Amino acid sequence: MSKLPSLKNLSYLLALHQHQNFNRAAQACNVSQSTLSSGIQNLEEQLGCQLIERDHKSFLFTGMGEEVVEQARRILTSTEELLYFAQSQGKIMEGPLRLGCIPTIAPFLVGPLTKQLQVDYPKLQLNIREDTTDNLLHLLRNGELDVLVLALPVDLQGNQSYVLGRDPFKLVMHQSMADNLHEPVQYNQLPDNSIFLLEKEHCLTGHAVAACELADSTKINPFTATSLHSLVQMADARLGATFIPQMAIDRGILNGTDLVALQPTGQQASREIGLVYRPTTNRRQTFRRLAEFIAQLLPEPLLK
Amino acid sequence: MSKLPSLKNLSYLLALHQHQNFNRAAQACNVSQSTLSSGIQNLEEQLGCQLIERDHKSFLFTGMGEEVVEQARRILTSTEELLYFAQSQGKIMEGPLRLGCIPTIAPFLVGPLTKQLQVDYPKLQLNIREDTTDNLLHLLRNGELDVLVLALPVDLQGNQSYVLGRDPFKLVMHQSMADNLHEPVQYNQLPDNSIFLLEKEHCLTGHAVAACELADSTKINPFTATSLHSLVQMADARLGATFIPQMAIDRGILNGTDLVALQPTGQQASREIGLVYRPTTNRRQTFRRLAEFIAQLLPEPLLK
DNA sequence: AACCTTAATTAGTATTTCCGATTATAGTAA
DNA sequence: TTACTATAATCGGAAATACTAATTAAGGTT
Numbered sequence: 001m002s003k004l005p006s007l008k009n010l011s012y013l014l015a016l017h018q019h020q021n022f023n024r025a026a027q028a029c030n031v032s033q034s035t036l037s038s039g040i041q042n043l044e045e046q047l048g049c050q051l052i053e054r055d056h057k058s059f060l061f062t063g064m065g066e067e068v069v070e071q072a073r074r075i076l077t078s079t080e081e082l083l084y085f086a087q088s089q090g091k092i093m094e095g096p097l098r099l100g101c102i103p104t105i106a107p108f109l110v111g112p113l114t115k116q117l118q119v120d121y122p123k124l125q126l127n128i129r130e131d132t133t134d135n136l137l138h139l140l141r142n143g144e145l146d147v148l149v150l151a152l153p154v155d156l157q158g159n160q161s162y163v164l165g166r167d168p169f170k171l172v173m174h175q176s177m178a179d180n181l182h183e184p185v186q187y188n189q190l191p192d193n194s195i196f197l198l199e200k201e202h203c204l205t206g207h208a209v210a211a212c213e214l215a216d217s218t219k220i221n222p223f224t225a226t227s228l229h230s231l232v233q234m235a236d237a238r239l240g241a242t243f244i245p246q247m248a249i250d251r252g253i254l255n256g257t258d259l260v261a262l263q264p265t266g267q268q269a270s271r272e273i274g275l276v277y278r279p280t281t282n283r284r285q286t287f288r289r290l291a292e293f294i295a296q297l298l299p300e301p302l303l304k
Numbered sequence: 305m306s307k308l309p310s311l312k313n314l315s316y317l318l319a320l321h322q323h324q325n326f327n328r329a330a331q332a333c334n335v336s337q338s339t340l341s342s343g344i345q346n347l348e349e350q351l352g353c354q355l356i357e358r359d360h361k362s363f364l365f366t367g368m369g370e371e372v373v374e375q376a377r378r379i380l381t382s383t384e385e386l387l388y389f390a391q392s393q394g395k396i397m398e399g400p401l402r403l404g405c406i407p408t409i410a411p412f413l414v415g416p417l418t419k420q421l422q423v424d425y426p427k428l429q430l431n432i433r434e435d436t437t438d439n440l441l442h443l444l445r446n447g448e449l450d451v452l453v454l455a456l457p458v459d460l461q462g463n464q465s466y467v468l469g470r471d472p473f474k475l476v477m478h479q480s481m482a483d484n485l486h487e488p489v490q491y492n493q494l495p496d497n498s499i500f501l502l503e504k505e506h507c508l509t510g511h512a513v514a515a516c517e518l519a520d521s522t523k524i525n526p527f528t529a530t531s532l533h534s535l536v537q538m539a540d541a542r543l544g545a546t547f548i549p550q551m552a553i554d555r556g557i558l559n560g561t562d563l564v565a566l567q568p569t570g571q572q573a574s575r576e577i578g579l580v581y582r583p584t585t586n587r588r589q590t591f592r593r594l595a596e597f598i599a600q601l602l603p604e605p606l607l608k
Numbered sequence: 609a610a611c612c613t614t615a616a617t618t619a620g621t622a623t624t625t626c627c628g629a630t631t632a633t634a635g636t637a638a
Numbered sequence: 639t640t641a642c643t644a645t646a647a648t649c650g651g652a653a654a655t656a657c658t659a660a661t662t663a664a665g666g667t668t
Contacts, residue, residue, distance in 0.1 A: 002387065002391070004311050004312075004315075004380075004383050004384065004387060005383065005386070005387065006310070006311065007308050007310065007311060011308075046387070047386075047387065047390035047391060048390060048391045049390050049391070049393050064390065064393055067389070067586070068386065068390060071382065071385075071386045071389070071586055072386065074382060074584060075379060075382045075383055075386065076308075078375065078378060078379045078382065079308050079309065079379055080308065081375075082309070082351075082372065082375045082376065082379065083306065083308060083309065083350070083351060085371070085372075085375070086351035086352060086353050086368065086372060087306070087351060087352045087353070089353055089368055158462075158464055158583035158584075160462055279462035279583050279584075280378060280583075280584060282371070282375055
């Protein structure tokens with residue numbers, strides 16, 4: 001059996017991949033350029049394959065090199081987690097925690113969450129990143145985030161999750177449009193192009209359409225918004241109706257508008273909120289506790 | 305940020321855990337006892353916590369030590385996989401492949417599988433281990449196996465799977481017992497205690513009962529068998545009926561008996577066969593190919 | 609042509625890792 | 639008691655390795 005590559009050399013490779021430059025990568029690793037250079041060569045020899053194509057002046061990662069980078073990242077992440085785990089034994093709610101959250105949840109969750117965490121677990125340093133589901137999953141895989149709050153169902157790509165609770169959808173429109181409607185609202189009572197949704201990058205769009213059984217796409221206006229706040233503005237301007245999650249309404253997104261929230265059609269007109277983490281994590285206890293904590297902040301908690 | 309523990313020291317810890325003796329562990333690692341001893345101490349210092357309790361003459365892993373062993377195993381497995389992956393680039397169907405299979409599948413799959421693999425991929429060294437679902441999943445987690453063939457559904461414990469196909473259940477009994485029955489067989493036509501099953505360790509028992517909708521447990525004889533071949537013997541001795549998967553029948557398990565195979569009740573009276581692998585694997589291509597390959601050997605392939 | 613940037617190479621130095629021998633301790637046999 | 643065995647820790651020196659600074663080589667820029 002050949003010798004295993006060293007973590008050090010793997011980290012050199014990662015740095016090189018990140019900086020795409022030997023000198024800057026070496027600086028980032030606090031070693032000289034020659035050290036990093038020979039480290040990479042060493043690695044190539046041990047692995048028995050070329051990782052970067054050299055071109056005298058510049059270089060390019062080979063396909064193989066990219067693959068190795070991916071896997072090396074996972075290995076280093078696991079090792080860092082092991083180190084962190086051992087060093088902070090017994091203190092599951094202390095230290096840094098990097099949480100990712102989608103834009104249709106974050107603005108309505110982060111406030112109460114950080115506030116309450118500060119009280120219950122003052123030593124927990126919560127670091128929040130807001131991004132789309134796809135990007136967050138990518139950051140989770142790469143070890144740049146520890147845990148995500150997503151709307152389910154979604155392809156977890158091998159990750160694991162706790163279901164935290166449900167967040168009902170409401171059909172929101174100007175009160176002048178709601179007079180002759182009764183709940184649950186049948187969509188055929190609405191004019192064509194009268195329902196506004198978010199850009200397709202937001203999973204809320206798909207979830208709302210599915211959960212509220214909005215089969216008739218002629219009702220959907222092709223113009224898309226980039227945030228729930230925009231949607232609210234548009235509805236308040238009497239452009240049409242839209243779906244808004246209960247969480248956002250509870251946090252007062254409709255305050256100061258003339259909008260009303262009606263019950264839409266749909267057996268279970270709601271989305272599920274879940275906490276997602278790597279299957280290889282060693283912080284399940286932390287995530288479990290956090291899950292119970294967040295669940296209590298949701299309109300319909302399912303956990304504990 | 306503190307320095308990462310070295311893979312070497314982690315492997316020393318694993319060896320010590322396995323052999324529970326410094327000298328033997330050191331031998332297994334091809335290093336001296338002093339090297340291993342100081343390696344472990346080094347590790348404890350880096351991780352900032354005690355991994356083993358020393359007792360002058362002997363020692364004991366602490367709870368923390370056991371945890372670290374678990375995680376170290378994963379890290380080392382990943383690294384070995386990375387090494388193997390790089391060294392055998394492009395040759396997805398070559399080299400060693402350690403496959404685990406449950407006892408109610410193995411005897412009927414392994415023969416044709418190895419025979420056909422030998423023809424199509426002669427450089428693949430298939431290594432087969434037969435054990436219960438639980439044990440196989442444990443070995444998969446520990447990196448002692450690469451891939452499993454299991455009957456689904458089963459708690460995959462964070463692993464991933466390809467569904468290969470279905471394997472129908474047949475109700476097997478002596479032909480003299482089958483005369484006044486018609487298919488699909490209603491179980492109330494059978495006497496109490498007349499259905500024999502395997503020990504509960506075998507997932508086949510649960511799968512058969514569920515798939516064949518055998519709700520009335522008074523029909524089940526409390527005496528359990530340890531293999532399908534025993535069940536066949538018992539049925540042939542006119543002790544009662546039993547469920548046998550089609551795979552086994554196709555491979556001639558009923559040859560030389562006076563047994564008949566009848567269609568049992570049940571919407572879909574069959575079990576699913578799946579190929580299970582770690583979510584962190586880098587051999588998906590290999591497993592995919594293998595999955596397609598095995599699927600073709602099943603009674604009802606679902607793949608490709 | 610002179611100069612800058614880039615990565616590889618080289619040779620010498622510093623650090624780390626490893627081993628063999630020894631020590632310390634406890635259990636066991638004479 | 640007194641050897642004897644087995645265990646893990648410790649220590650000093652040797653071997654392996656990792657690292658650096660300086661240099662080289664080659665392409666791009668002024």
